[in-house]
Each structure stands twice: as C-alpha cells, then as structure tokens.
Amino acid sequence: MTLEEQVSLLAGVDHWCTTPVPRLNIPSLKVTDGPSGARGVGTLVGSKPTAAFPVGIALGSTWNKALLREIGVHLARETLDKGAAVLLAPTMNLFRSALNGRNFESYSEDPYLTGALGVAYVQGLQSSGVAATVKHFVGNESEFERSTISSDIPERALRELYLRPFEMAVREGGAWAVMTGYNRLNGTYCSQSPRLLGDILRDEWSFSGLVMSDWGGTHSAGASVRAGLDLEMPGPAKARATLLTEALKDEETRKAVRVAAKNVLRLIERTGMLTRPLDVSGEAERATEYPDTRSLIRRAGAEGAVLLKNNAVCGAPLLPLPAGVTVAVIGPNAAVAQVMGGGSSQLNAHRRVSPLEGLRDALGEANVSHAVGTFNNRYLPILQTPIHIEYLGQEGEVLATEIRLGSEVMWGILPAGIAADSFRARLTLTLIVPEEGTYDLSLFSAGLSRLSVQGKEVIDNWTTWQPGETYFGFGSDEIRERVSLDSGTYVVVVDFTPKVHDNGIAAFSAVRIGFQQPSPPTDFEDAVKLAGQADFAVVCVGTNSDWETEGIDRQGLTLPGDQDALVSAVLSANPRTVVLLQTGGPVLMPWLDDAPAVLQGWFPGQEAGHALADVLLGHVDPGGRLPQTFPARLSDDPTHPELPDVQYPGSAGHVEYQEGLYIGYRHIDRHALTPLFPFGHGLSYTTFSLGEVQVTTHEFRLDEALQVTVPVTNTGVRAGQTVIQLYVSSPDSRMARPWKELQAFEKVSLNPGETQDVLLELNFRSFAYFDDIQNVWVADPGEIHLLIGESSADARKLVTIRIMTQI
Template sequence: MTGTSSSASASDKAGTKYQDFDVADTLSKLTVQEKISLVSGTDFWHLAGVPRLGIPAIRTTDGPNGARGTAFFNGTPAACLPCGTALGATWDVDLIHKGGELMGHEAIAKGASVLLGPTINMQRSPLGGRGFESFSEDPVLAGTISAASVNGIQSTGVSATIKHLVCNDLEDKRMSSNSIVSERALREVYLLPFQIAQRDARPWAYMSSYNLLNGLHCSENPKLIQQILRDEWGFDGLVMSDWFGTYSTTEAIKAGLDLEMPGPPSLRGKQISKALSCGKLLQHHLDARVTQVLKLIKKVLPLQIPEGVEEKTIDSPQTASLLRSIAAQSLVLLKNDDTVLPFKKEKTTAVIGPNAAFATYSGGGSASLLPYYAVTPLEGIKAKSTDAQYEIGAPGWKLLPLLSRAAKTSKGQSGLDMKIFLDPPSKQDRTPIDELHIRDTSILLFDYKNPLLKTHLFYSDIDCTITPDETAEYEFSLSVAGTAKLLVDDQVVVDNATKQYPGDSFFGVGTREEIGSIKLEAGKSYSVHVDFGSLPTLTYTKEGVTAFGAGGVRIGFHRKLDRKVEIERAVAIAKKSDQVVLCVGLNSDWESEGYDRPHMDLPPGNDELVEAVLAANPNTAVVVQSGTPVTMPWASKAKAIVQAWYGGNETGNGIAEVVFGDVNPGGKTSLSFPRRNEDNPAFLNYTSDDNRVFYGEDVYIGYRFYEKTKRDVLFPFGHGLSYTNFDIKSLNVKASEDSDDVTVSVQVTNTGKTAGAEVVQVYVSPQSPSINRPLKELKGFGKVFLQAGESKAVEVKLSKKYATSFYHEGRDAWVSETGKYTVLVGNSSADTPLKGEFAVGKTLVWKGL
C-alpha cells in the first residue's frame, strides 16, 4: 500500500465536522506533550492533530506548479501548470491569480490545506538547478507575480507557503553552503520579492531555506525570521523548515521556526522535553511556536478536509482550457525575421528535434508530479497539421528517456508490474508483501509505506514487456538510490549493483546512469526484468546530501542513435517541407532540484542539428524548451525563435497554437538571455567553494549588471515580439509631495491587423544618486489586450517610496532620497523610449512594508 492513511480510516472521519476554536483558549488546554507534538510533522506530509480537542492533523503538498498529493511514488494525477519562469513571462497578474485558484482547488482534491509554493528565489545565474521554479531575475516582477499566485491560492481557503527564505539560489551543497550577501543586496534583491508578496498578499506560511545566510542557517536565524519577517513586515503566520532543513532544537525554536518538517521529528520531540527540563527552553518559547501552528490550522479549518481523506482528481475541460491559455500566453517570440511565423496549417510541415515527441512539461524535484496528461509538441502540431512528418534529429536527453513509454504490464496495460519483498532474490519461494501497477519508471520511493516494513530495507521485482517497432540496437539504463540489475529475456544488460559510482540522481543521493545495449527485432515481444534493492543496499555513502526513505530507481530505454545518421534524416525531411518546427532544449533531468547545470549549452549534438536544419530550410521556427536561458550560437541564422519554457499539461498545444497563429504570443522574457555563461554577473562566484557562496555582483543581478557594464545580451529582460505592432505614446506622470502614489499613464494602440497583448513596462532611474545604483529598475507594469486598431489608456500605479528607495546599510533602513527621478516606459528593458519625471521633496527613511 502507499500513502499515509487507509481509506477506511479516512471514511470513518469523513463525516467529522471540525469546530472553530479560540487559539489562546486551546493553547491553555494543551498538555506539554501535545504542544511538543504540534511543532513537528508526523510523517512526510502531515502535521500532528489533537483529537481530544478536535484539532485535525492537516496535510501539506508540493508544490510550486501544481498539487502532487502525498506520494512521489505512484501518486494521484494532477494538473501541472507551466514552470515559474514561464508564469513570470506572462506578466499577467490576472492570469496568474486564476492559476493560483486552480492550484488551491487541486490541493483540496488531494486532501491538502497547505500548498508548498510559490518559489521566489532569484536566478543569479542561468545554471541554477531550480532556476525554472522561480518567477524572475527582477524582484518587482517576481514579487508581483508571487503575490498574484498567493492571492489566488488563498482565495480557495488553502494556505500558500512562500519559499525559500532566503538566498537558496543554487543547489550545490545547499544544506551547508553559506550565502555571503551584503545587507543592501539582501534587502534590494533577495528579500524584496518576499516583502512585496507580504505587502500585497499576506501569505499564511513561509518556508525557510536550507542554506546559511552570512554564517547562520536560515531556519535558525533570528534576524531573518523574527526581526525582519515578523517585526518589520508584521508577519503573523507560520514558518516551517524545508524538508530536513532543521538543524537545531533550541536555536531554531527561539529564532521563530514554528514547524520542523518532515516528521517524525529528528530535532524536536524528546529533544524539546529535555531542553525544557534543563532550562535551555522556557515554556513561553514553545507556546509561541505552538500558537502559530494553531493559527494556521484555524485558518484552513473552514475547508473541512477529513483527516486521511482519499486523494482524487478534478480534471475537467475548464482546467484544460486554463492550462492551455497559460501555456500559450507564457511563450515568448524572441525573433521573427521576415514574419516567418505564424505558419500556415495547409502547408507541409516537418517536426524535428529531441523535444518534439517527448512531453517536457516540468523541471525536476519538488516541482515534479504525475500529470493528468501531457501533450507533446508533436501531438499539438499534428492536431493542427495532420500530415506533419517527424524525425528526432539528435538525442537531447541527459538520461535515456523513460522505459514506461514503451512498457506493457502482464495484463496489457501501459506501465509495469512491481512486487515488493522483504527478502532478496537469492531466497527461494519469496512471497510478495505488495503488488503494484506503476505508470512511470522514474520510481521515487522516498515516501513508500507498508505496514509490514519495519525498516526501509526491501527488494522488488519490476517487470514489463516491450515490442520494438524497428529492428535496431537498443539501450537500457539504470540510475538508482539502492541497487539494481536489468535483464532482457533473462540476459543481464545493465548491472548497477556489483560496482556503483556516485551521481546526482534522486536529489543527489543516487548513482550515475549505467547503460547497456542489446539488439532487438521489430514486432517481437521481450520481457524486461529489474531486480531492485532499496536505499540501504547502496554500496557507498555520499557527503553533503540527505538520504531518506527507501530510495528509488530510474529505468531508461531508447533506440541507440547515430547522431550523424539522425541529422541526415532530419535534413532530408526539412528540405522537402514548406516549413519546419524544430524543438530543442532541456528537460527535468537537466534542470532539477538536487544539482545545478554544468554548463549553459544545449545537449551535445543539438547545436549541430539546428545549424543543419536552418541550412536546409530557412523557413524554420526554433522552439526552445528550457526553464532558464541556453546558449544559441546559431541565433543569427534563425529567422524565428520561440522560448517555450516547460509548459505543463498543455505544453504541446500551447506551442502549436502560437506557431500556427491561433494565439498571438504576448509573453515577455522574465530573465535576461546572455550570449554565454561567462557573461553572467555571478559567473565567478556561483559554486559553493569550501561551503562559501560569495554574492560578489551585489545588487547587479540580471539586466542591472548588463546595462551598467554595457555588456551585450542575446535577448534582454522584458523582451518579446508579437504578430502585430503596438504604439505606446502620451506618457503622463502624476505625483504629489503629500502622497506616496505615483501614477504613470500611456496610450497604447494596436497598429497591426491582429488582436494581441502588450506589456507596458515602467522603469525608474535616480537622476543624482548619492551612491552607486543601477541605471534603471523595473518598478511596475501593466498588460493590455487590444483588437486590431484599438487604443486603450494603460495606468500603472507606483509606490513612491518603493520606486525610489535604496537600502542604506549605515542607517539599516530604506532611504528615499530627495531629488528628481526619471520614469522610462517601453516594452522591454532595452526599449524605453518614453521619458518623464517626478520629484521627492524630502528624504524619507523607513522600515517595514
């Protein structure tokens, strides 16, 4: 069995109606042991309850782009929204609010009242493993989009959990790395998105980050949690640790960390009892933390979600429509020379590339989930152009594609059969303790549970049948947090048990991928068998990572490719087609929690593929799927480039709708696209050298750095083309001395022949700064949809103190200096032709919101 509660127990409680309660009164009735139980989780996803007082054990769920439910392993399908950078690229707060509402309803369907998202860390570098999860390199865009998401989530009665506080901006040694950041950069860049979200959305919960901040772990950092978050910003909610990110008992409690996750507790429970008995903790320290837990439970109580309720799906045409809209609106038309796009549906179309036939819908790690469905670009394009021809062109994977795409169970279903045993394969006449049908061969067993298991040690037989459609040499692969061998018709093809080598799979715990090959015949069925041993059987230990649960195994499979031959095949169909959609990029193996990207390039051979196809047919649209920028050495030769991100369930349909013109692209880059990794501001200070990460670029992150140093980029922040044209004019700036409001208004006209959306971006620049400051900074924006020939006034309201202030380290406060400020308005950071100004008559020194 899987999950955390039996359906029987859930049904017993389904009729329970939880009564509202007074927090102070309830606190007074709790025993000390009940209080201690409330400040840590009971398992991977649940908080403790107090049955005698009617306090339910509430459920949490990942994550930033959907609600996975309580199982990494064989979980309940869910709606998957586009990744964070894609959501940021919409620049559309109303659309993001709707996406937040959807995530809230999805969480409720999974029996969860606390959603662990959104993520609003900053992309210092293109290489961050979780860069795709966050919204933008710009703190105002990130904070504004996150506030819209939080408001949407919490409008459903579900708590958002804004994360990770703070400077968890790389994965390398993330639990031991010390982020060394100036106070000014901390406030102006890394904390500002959280501050804006707190001001505009009041999230009910925060999650601390794994790393140290200036020498002290964030989960036990009183300056961060108590002084800034609670005292300055007025936050009166719950702060939880990231999973296994609590590193002390008394220090964390005194600093303000309310909840240790996951459970059972490793640094609370008995340790709190001892700390209380010896006086290291006083009762009021514990009461303060319990109070916040009770407040969160009280806030979500109106949902009336029964404890242990069975998870369900709520897939619907309305959900699909919203997901498709978000996917399409997130796409950014980076380049469109000679108006190559949109393509014509009646013309012959070639679809080429490693990302075309695979549903690259999400990055990896906490953002991953089992989607209701996932539309590939090839499927989306074929729905528009039914005669489209396909060639892979080159491999694009870091790890072999999953075997599950080709696997059939003993009953002929898609997927594999999995049997769990207490004893190893060497024991005769083993009896399985569990038999499962699994749909995915990236098998995460961190949260697998079975009442017959006393430890995390067990063994498994994983079986399926495959029937190749082409006679060829085929490759199989295993990466494992445990041990595994793969056999085809009883012949060992891959051995990842006898000798193992550390890799970065399974959040950094698992091995490298081991690959073996065998020739298979078309139309013949073969049995595939995997002997798996759980995490305790792993033959090595690895420093700097947390190994938990039962580990996992990933099984890959694909026809062995000859890069030269595949490119030749791709070129052949490109030459005979009127137009080409070339899909390249990364996937959840390249961009994932647990490790950072080793470089900024596309996978090996992909640049050669793009060059060859562009030479064969100039009417090619290059569609790039990645959560963060990749190098594009061929960009000058490509007429059309579309940044498609990771688009969720509707990835393929979103791409097809933009490519064929059913949707006019309205996205703008949420990140600057440097030409190469060496150009980015964090290049010299990105890895965790000796557990030390020096934020040497200070406040000059993203476009702030490129503009200040006059360094050319491939595509600037805020850039995005359309199938129509817009005219932005008639700038008017209104501000008064006795008000914090600054109103910026312009007239926007769609001068083309196609309906579309434009983003009015408002930047502010101090005319006579007393310190070194960026040339300009985004301070507000507005998105408008216009029919062909239509004009509308767009008004963007700014807070004067937020628009003008810098953080003064000597005063330990924000300072809005007296003087004049230039307002620059346009449709990208590199195109701000309209200029106005306003003045600050008296210097303002301030803290708080």
C-alpha cells in the first residue's frame, strides 16, 4: 500500500464506514450502535426498525453468562442485517455513582460481574463474525463535561476496578475492537495515551485488535497514531487531516501509520469482509423481525426483573397474581412502554409492548382497567404525525423536500446538494386539537429554531438560543408555552438552521416539537379511585429516556413529579398493590414500608409488557438480582453532590476518584451502612438452601486453581432461579482492601426438591490486589475467607483457606 492509502484507512469515510481502497479491493467496514440493538445508519429517531434488547443494567441483573452469550449471537444477526460487521458494544464502565446518566447502558458496579458478562456477550457476538467494541476505555463514569474532563483515578482503583472488565473482555473474551473514552485519564486524553493504549492494552494484555475513538474524540493526528489509536471516527478526517503531511516528514509517525493500517485491515479480515463484503448503504439495510429473537428478548426481560419485596397479604405472598382477578394498572409508565434509555443506544424498535398491553393480553381486556394519574415526562411528548420538511435556498426557494414521521427530527444524511453546516429548513405539521382547552407546546433544538401556529410566532428559540442539556449538550433546553386552542386543525411551522459548534466535535442538528394537554386535577383522584375498585393494583412508575440518557447525569434519586404521592395514595386505596418500577438505576422509595410487593423492571426491551406480565402472573420466576446497590439515601452513595465538587461531578476540568476502591457494596461495608437493597439481592417465588461447601484444598498455592462446590436445593413448591455468589475476604493482606469482593458466581435453575452442585472456580487473580509501589499483582500468604450466599449481605456460608506461597 502507498503511504497515502495507509493514511486513508485511519479515519472514516463518513459517519459509519471506514475508507475503502478500490485499487486493492479493500472494502468499507461498516459499524453500528449498540449496545441494545443494531440501529444502522439512521438517526436516533429515524432508523429502520430493529430488535430492541434489554438495556445493559437489565442484562446485568440476569447474572446469566449463557444468556448474554445467546444475546450476542442474536445481535450479530441484527448487525449483519444492517450491513455492518462491527457493533459498538458492550459498555464496560462501572457504576461509580448512582447519578451517572448512562448507567443503564452498563452492567454493574462490580468489575468481576461486569467483566464476566462482557466476556460472554463478546464471545457470542464474535462467534458469528461480528466484532465487539468494548467501550468506553476508560474512566467514563459520568456525563459531566465528558469530552474534556480528566478522570483522576488512583492506580489501585484503576487496576482493580475500572480496567478489570476491559482486561477480561480482551484477554478472556478476545474482543476484536476497543473504543476509547472521550475523557482524559489522569490528565491525558484516553485517545492519545501511550500508557493506556500501548503499555497496558497492547503490551500487558497482548491486544491485537483495533482501537477506535469515540465519535469526535480524536484530538491529534500523528500523536494519536503514535500513542496507539488506529481509527478516527467519524469521517472524513478532522483531527487527522494533517496526518499524511506529518507522516511524510517523520519516520516514527510513518511506522505508527503502518501498524495502525495493519490493525484496520486485520479487523476487516477477521470479520470476513475481504472475501464477503457487505452492502454498507442504508438502502440495503434489512428490517426483518425474527420470532426467535422476539422470544429471547421476552425471556431476557423477565430474567432481569428483580423482585425486591414480596410480603404476605392475607396469609400469602402478594405475588404472583392469581388467575381470574381484576387488576387496575395505574401510572405514567402503564400504557407507555419504556423499553430503552436515551442517547446513542436509541433505536427504532420493531415493537413497544407496555405493561398495560402485556397484562391485558394475559388476563383479558375486561379484567384490566387503566388510569394515568400523573405524568413523569421531562419533556412534552412528541406527536406521531407526518412532518413535511422543505430545504430552502438563499432566496427562500425550495431545493428539496422530504416527509418523516414524528415531531422530532434528527438530521443525518441530507438530500444531495444540501450543506450539513448551513442548510435552512422549514418543517410543517398539522396539529389536531380534539376539544377546546388549554394546551402546552414546546420546542428545543440543536441549532436555531422558531415555532409558529397558524402564522403567529409562539416560541422564539432563534434569537434567544442558549446551550442546554439536550442532544448531548449540543441542544438548547426546552422552551414551553401554554396556548388556548379551539377544537380543530392547526398548521404548525418550525424554521431551523444549524448552529456550528467550535469544540472539535461534528455539528449535530436536531429539533423536537412537544404537545400535551395539562392533566386535569381530577386525574390523580380518579386513578386512585379506580385502583381501589379492583382486586389488585399495579402502579407503574419510574423514569424514561428523557431522564436516563447519554449526555447528562441524573439530578437525584427521587422519582420525577408526584409519582411518590401517587404510589402512596394507591397503596392506601388498595392494600393489594404491586409497585412496578422502571428506571435505569436506584431510586428512593419513601412508601416502601407500606408496599407489600415491589418489582424492579428496568428498561427490558421491546417485549417489556409481556416480560413483566410473565413475572407478575408467575408464568416465570423473577430471575433478576441487583447488579447495583440501592442506597437508602443519596448521601450513602460514595459520590454525590453533597461532597466536594471535585469528587463529583468534577471541578476545574478534573474529577477526583477520592473514594478509591470503595464504590458500591465496598463503600457500604466500609462505612457499615444499611442499604435500601444490597448488591446481589433479589427474591424468588420459591426458596433455596445451601449445603456443606467443599473445596479442593484448604492450603492453596497460587499457581493452581481452586474449585469450590456448593450443593443448592430448591426447598419450595415451584421451579425457580437463584444466583450463588462467592466473595473473597483477605484479612491478612499487607495493603488495605475492601472487606469483601465478588470473585465468582453461577446462576442455577431448579425444579421443586431438586439439588444441584454448583461449581465455582478461583485462581490467582481471585485473591490478588495491585501493588502500586512494585507495579505488580500480589496475593499475600495468609488466611482467606470465602463468603458464599445469595447477596452481598448474605454470607451464610464461610470457608477459610490459607494461601501458602506468594507469586
């Protein structure tokens, strides 16, 4: 290859594809977002339909490695249907803070659980020839100033917590690609850190795959290539626009370009694209819905649901709901299917089944009543109506037109001849007002916009535009106006033009029009009354993709709006009430003492309503166990706004990981706190007992493997699942360590009366810590406690062994 051809491979040709080299028959390699589906080239709201899988935290709740591997296989098929051979997934960052807006994408607060599930996901995906891209490497644990902030992480915490899942995905999973984080790590951008990409990833872990930047996350030409960043995305090259010139002048840069080009070619070869290149055009993307994938998503959604509480009412546990009863389904998340979070993981799901639909399908429509009671949306909902877009020239002439569905538009591929950074557009939709009354209209945009109704300007977001929290920080905040309208039809027009941002990231253009009639005061009371008239009530509360999204962090742990008041009122009206929570992380529950049953449903993918109904009605056992500690109060979280800003969310361009090793349950143990619900917690519809634990040796030498066998018996009358968790405690360690650390787990499914021996395997790394003085992994000789149970607060079995030698 010529040097020019080599350089061309090191930046994308467009938003999703690498640059082809026609002379040598080297095709474009197409990538697609991940991690909960394969979106294709479309925008976050305008892509072709595709399968929506449970989000990361819901999959983390399954604690099921075999299931994650199976999901990886199905995601590979979805990816290939979109003409892509690389999926930008899985997300391997940890839950350092409960307020991270992107926690829903990741698996867990624990590095071993995250790594083990990530390994399975990677292996399943790559078994079908689709590359996994483990991200965001490393230290992207919040969204605050994520493009520039320096995550200042102590070495032991970096090695033992934040790097470990990536290490497992690379060394055990064999990941073919890694995506660097936007952030800096201890002062240096991850995308150009020689230590991170060279010393650790390449040399220590023997990574032979491709390293790509996050979108717009490349900050230099030759320096980033020399550091070990192979591919700048998206393209065409921006940070690397001068790379060829630099390479012609500098031999070291030329050598680095050659290595990076080989890494790009190796990924094209590994995915089979040299011999069977895919059609990477958006027109060739398929939107096939597969019955076996739909079934898998339903099963996975149910297996990730966590039964937090299930007290007896009239002598029997409230759940599962009995047959032949009437159920009132109440709340803002009842008839609206919350299947995913917001941001780059968004996609156009084949289906969106709500809890109301799922329960009506299972119980019959006549047995299920419904009321909303209150709203929980952060922004006014969009209108599902056609919107006509005209692209205008300098004199107002129409250059091109298109029609899209829905009152939110994100621009990706524009009509031919329309400049992405300077176009003008006029968007027109017809608003149907069913009855005379007061309504709310809203507008926000990444770009300048203004909205008029029947020719009269209502919202000016053009002359008064200010940056806000929408659209990854490129958009304004929402502007709302209340208008009085008669019944009938109205023409709504929005004028739009891009706003170019000088921040090193490609311009982003989008606009959203919201519309809603304010809720009458009687809605709350009517919902409570309806709940009291049914045999059982299911109150569906939580958040949605407005609140849980890439680009901004959560504002607290309280449910939005007056949902807590709705839950309390429904509990007072009907003692047989189940609280169904759908959030991307923990929330406070001031009504918990009064609630007999609480089910955490997360965002479980397109079959949400069916999966949750399966659990509520006892068709399947609730298979989920918490992958994240639910703190009793925000101040019990290891990082929260009451602490110095430099620890969270950050100050003066730095966020200091002052808590070190102590996040999640490690923090709970260190400070002797009582969580709302502990890490690993989850109830079943049956009960289990653990027998006598056996180990292959009580005198362990670190060049061997240790096998731990735990007999588990289903002592109830129903089939069910549990997760056997093994934590290691090292009281004789030379350096300070958390009181216990998860080092092995297995999920087991048992019929009534059945017993199974569960095998847990440990090795040197299960007992080791990172000695940041000697820069080596160490396991000190001495006593080790193996704590075995069904949650981090349940160490019902204790086995003591002794490490005999140090290596």
